[in-house]
Amino acid sequence: DTAVSQTPKYLVTQMGNDKSIKCEQNLGHDTMYWYKQDSKKFLKIMFSYNNKELIINETVPNRFSPKSPDKAHLNLHINSLELGDSAVYFCASSVSREQYFGPGTRLTVT
């Protein structure tokens, strides 16, 4: 009965590789988000989709590309990974004014 789920939980990869993180929510929410949490625990919004439409696109390198195949899924693809991309990435979904987070994906780039 998981609400917002992400895969994988951990991702270790080398610089220059391309990787994807998947997110699914079974809450019936229309809006989904990707956040990045750095080593100081600051949470920064990256993207948001509402009903498969991109509505928030913060200043993020274009190596990051979100894709929403349907309103229950929001994936994040990252090209040409760099050391600075190492962080925890959280997916979230919202309804009304409440937002719920997934468990996070810890990405380590070596």
Added chain:
Amino acid sequence: GQQLNQSPQSMFIQEGEDVSMNCTSSSIFNTWLWYKQDPGEGPVLLIALYKAGELTSNGRLTAQFGITRKDSFLNISASIPSDVGIYFCAGQRSSGTYKYIFGTGTRLKVLA
């Protein structure tokens, strides 16, 4: 990107003590959310506030929406060891924007 100021940044308290923390902004918000994050987990929504002056409780937690709409407060009564974690506030300026701005976090450590 913008972040909200949370105070204190971190605190050590004795088990059984009450805890207070706050979140301030230079802008007006119409929604305040409070989260708790345990190590290795995602933030968990504790309390949502929608109106200026609103006071809402969730067990030992009580949060208030500041009357200026530029701040919010979270109190934890009779703290226990499992209250350890990082507490985040998040604000939304208007319901049509979908964007939440997060606070810098308050790291709480409880001494048994």
